[in-house]
Amino acid sequence: MHGRPRQKAGPPDPERVKAAQKKAALFGQLSAEVLERRAAKRYDAESLALAGKLLELHPEVYTVWNYRREALQPVLDAGGEAAVAAVAGELALTERALHKNPKSYATWHHRRWAVAKGFCSLERELQLVGQLLEADERNFHGWGYRRFIVQLMGTPAARELEYAEHKINQNFSNYSAWHSRTALLPELHGGGGDGGEDAGAAAALSSALAAARLGAEASAAAAGTATAPAAGDAGHPAEQPSQQQPSQQQAEAQPAAQPRRPPPAGASSATAAVPKEALDEEYELVKQAFFTEPEDQSGWFYHRWLLGCSLAHWERARGTTEEAAERAALLAVLAREEQTCQELLEVEPDAKWPLLTLTRLRELERQVLRSSSSGGGKSSGSGAGASGSEAGSSGAGASGSEAGSSGAGASGSEAGSSGAGAGVGDGGSSAGGGAGLAAEIAGGYARLIELDSLRRGYYEDARDGRAHVVAKPSAAAAAQ
Amino acid sequence: MVHPARQELLAEQHARYIVEFSQNKDSFEYFATEHFRLSGVYWGLTALHLLGRQAALDGAEIVAWVLRCQRPCGGFGGSERHDAHLLYTLSALQILALYDELDCVDVDTVARYVASLQQPDGSFWGDEWGETDTRFSYCALSALWLLDRLHAVDVPAAAAYVAACKNFDGGFGCTPGNESHAGQVFTCVAALDIAGRLDLIDRDLLCWWLCERQTRSGGLNGRPEKLQDVCYSWWCLSALSILGRLHWIDQAALTDFILDCQDEDGGGISDRPEDQVDVYHTFFGIAGLSLMGRPGLAPIDPTFALPVEVVDRLRERRREPVAAAAEAPVA
Numbered sequence: 001m002h003g004r005p006r007q008k009a010g011p012p013d014p015e016r017v018k019a020a021q022k023k024a025a026l027f028g029q030l031s032a033e034v035l036e037r038r039a040a041k042r043y044d045a046e047s048l049a050l051a052g053k054l055l056e057l058h059p060e061v062y063t064v065w066n067y068r069r070e071a072l073q074p075v076l077d078a079g080g081e082a083a084v085a086a087v088a089g090e091l092a093l094t095e096r097a098l099h100k101n102p103k104s105y106a107t108w109h110h111r112r113w114a115v116a117k118g119f120c121s122l123e124r125e126l127q128l129v130g131q132l133l134e135a136d137e138r139n140f141h142g143w144g145y146r147r148f149i150v151q152l153m154g155t156p157a158a159r160e161l162e163y164a165e166h167k168i169n170q171n172f173s174n175y176s177a178w179h180s181r182t183a184l185l186p187e188l189h190g191g192g193g194d195g196g197e198d199a200g201a202a203a204a205l206s207s208a209l210a211a212a213r214l215g216a217e218a219s220a221a222a223a224g225t226a227t228a229p230a231a232g233d234a235g236h237p238a239e240q241p242s243q244q245q246p247s248q249q250q251a252e253a254q255p256a257a258q259p260r261r262p263p264p265a266g267a268s269s270a271t272a273a274v275p276k277e278a279l280d281e282e283y284e285l286v287k288q289a290f291f292t293e294p295e296d297q298s299g300w301f302y303h304r305w306l307l308g309c310s311l312a313h314w315e316r317a318r319g320t321t322e323e324a325a326e327r328a329a330l331l332a333v334l335a336r337e338e339q340t341c342q343e344l345l346e347v348e349p350d351a352k353w354p355l356l357t358l359t360r361l362r363e364l365e366r367q368v369l370r371s372s373s374s375g376g377g378k379s380s381g382s383g384a385g386a387s388g389s390e391a392g393s394s395g396a397g398a399s400g401s402e403a404g405s406s407g408a409g410a411s412g413s414e415a416g417s418s419g420a421g422a423g424v425g426d427g428g429s430s431a432g433g434g435a436g437l438a439a440e441i442a443g444g445y446a447r448l449i450e451l452d453s454l455r456r457g458y459y460e461d462a463r464d465g466r467a468h469v470v471a472k473p474s475a476a477a478a479a480q
Numbered sequence: 481m482v483h484p485a486r487q488e489l490l491a492e493q494h495a496r497y498i499v500e501f502s503q504n505k506d507s508f509e510y511f512a513t514e515h516f517r518l519s520g521v522y523w524g525l526t527a528l529h530l531l532g533r534q535a536a537l538d539g540a541e542i543v544a545w546v547l548r549c550q551r552p553c554g555g556f557g558g559s560e561r562h563d564a565h566l567l568y569t570l571s572a573l574q575i576l577a578l579y580d581e582l583d584c585v586d587v588d589t590v591a592r593y594v595a596s597l598q599q600p601d602g603s604f605w606g607d608e609w610g611e612t613d614t615r616f617s618y619c620a621l622s623a624l625w626l627l628d629r630l631h632a633v634d635v636p637a638a639a640a641y642v643a644a645c646k647n648f649d650g651g652f653g654c655t656p657g658n659e660s661h662a663g664q665v666f667t668c669v670a671a672l673d674i675a676g677r678l679d680l681i682d683r684d685l686l687c688w689w690l691c692e693r694q695t696r697s698g699g700l701n702g703r704p705e706k707l708q709d710v711c712y713s714w715w716c717l718s719a720l721s722i723l724g725r726l727h728w729i730d731q732a733a734l735t736d737f738i739l740d741c742q743d744e745d746g747g748g749i750s751d752r753p754e755d756q757v758d759v760y761h762t763f764f765g766i767a768g769l770s771l772m773g774r775p776g777l778a779p780i781d782p783t784f785a786l787p788v789e790v791v792d793r794l795r796e797r798r799r800e801p802v803a804a805a806a807e808a809p810v811a
Contacts, residue, residue: 006754024506062515063557063563144654301704454691455692456730469685
């Protein structure tokens, strides 16, 4: 049981045993009663109240939520005051159930189902989930539900970005809020890297609507009655009436006959969509986090993403007239961030995160310097690097298992590493970055192995050019 | 640092704990777990297999019970009185695979049920009520692979949807835009493995994020700044294993953490040392040890979460021409 202390062995307390048996018997009886009424399709108020009672005690019993949906669907389809009252009842019940278990998938799903019917205030939902995230700031169900609501409301990304900043300022360790920024920033600045404009937002909306589809049908069916969705979502649900619940008959008649829509594009990989000025503001925000909580990993993961975005600006300009300017801009960012890491290391010389980041910044610097010394644009080495990566990395994987990996390293590694093994080794550093940079990088990883021995295997692979978390061999970078 | 009574894997005690738990039909836990009992049985049974003690439970009785959990639509409910859902459909097939009894079900009926839940964007609903989650993408692909019916769904679309759930840290969330979580990472990496699309993963980035899940305790957490928990010994480790990066964590430290979560009195494994044990953590602790090659445990397949022996048997049979003809898809 998650987080429940173990009871030491010994003679059981008879009172306690009796109480436990009574509780079990009562719960068993309630379950039996509810499931029997469900089997008999009893949708009266008393039966639903019993079902509600069971769900308040034990919110994960999905079949009983199904029971309530079966019973209430006709009421919601009919619309009017009865529908408004029914949705209010489901919202109150799910609120009590979430109080019991704030991580109940079945309960969150039921609430989305009820809300998507359009008989309630989305503003109130936003307020409630805000309260939940005050009390439980990392609840990913709560964050996901918030995203669902703001998408229904059509809230601009800028406003949600403010919310994420508010949560970060409350607590710099709120990884969920940092994550949220990585999804919102590309959206604010015109879409993710490869999906075109609004692809990320469209993907998320389509996903949110998938859950709400039955609601959409109901709204469409009852069009003209008092089923207009609550304020702020003029453009939402009813435009998907063609989506149908897969009935058994349909499934058997035409198993795979659904039309395919293009899959949603990935929302938050490193992207050049976020302008450099906006990235600078983010670097400043995360710097505050470093100086407040230098040991917390949340900000550092975010920083790595920012570096990827800065790198993407340069990558995009390769071979164009802007390349030199972008290269200079990137090197300036690297120098500034190295400076930040150095300042942190002056205060705490053994701090792992600034040391790791500094080492990676130097790898990036070496990559930039190398590429320019090899003539800029499309380096002649890229093809060789790419073709070498398969063989190189699979060999490296095998030889790198000195850390006692018990042979399992080989099990699934058909595709090998994403990066070229030998490509970025010592030969590269002498070409551009200089031996000094190479020595600093090697020294950084050596020190990390001492400071953070749990991750020795990773640091060794990174040191030896078998792992590439930020800087990439030019071949891999050019291929993207 | 490991408790003196927990230095070794207490195999006998764990097997006894699993068997006793499965036979105690009066406890609150028995009633409270009814809606996901198929998964509970799968966890217990697979743990017993890894321990080499599968004979401790009555297979014929279990198979008959599993079949009673099937609904007319072809899917399986969490137990006899519950509705069909992809989560329990996979558990049912896994149990049947453990007993080599997949022939007991009508393969195409089950495959059609799974296929009926795929959406136009490639995602899967868990059941007819529309919850969308990459967990269900895994359940669907894994179930269809066990049935040798992957072609019943649009596999490229399924993989593309999973890839759309990839985040800035290389991890995966339950739908696009949702935060990465190690449990979700397992389902997404394994789903992409089944789909033959591991190339869609930022391997180094993701594996670095995964190895950062190891805390000073030696145990693994599921998200940054969270507590370690034995179950992530499976969720993180399986993904690292599929991606060939098991050596990025300290396996000796993790082994000690898992061993220290054992209950030397009643058997079983808990989420953290001195917490109450349950079948879920008992399975994931043993499965994690198995992935790390613990002597005395049968090896487990990181993608299908079944003993390697069971997965190999299915693979072998498909290679044999006679079996291939018998299982050929109905056009």
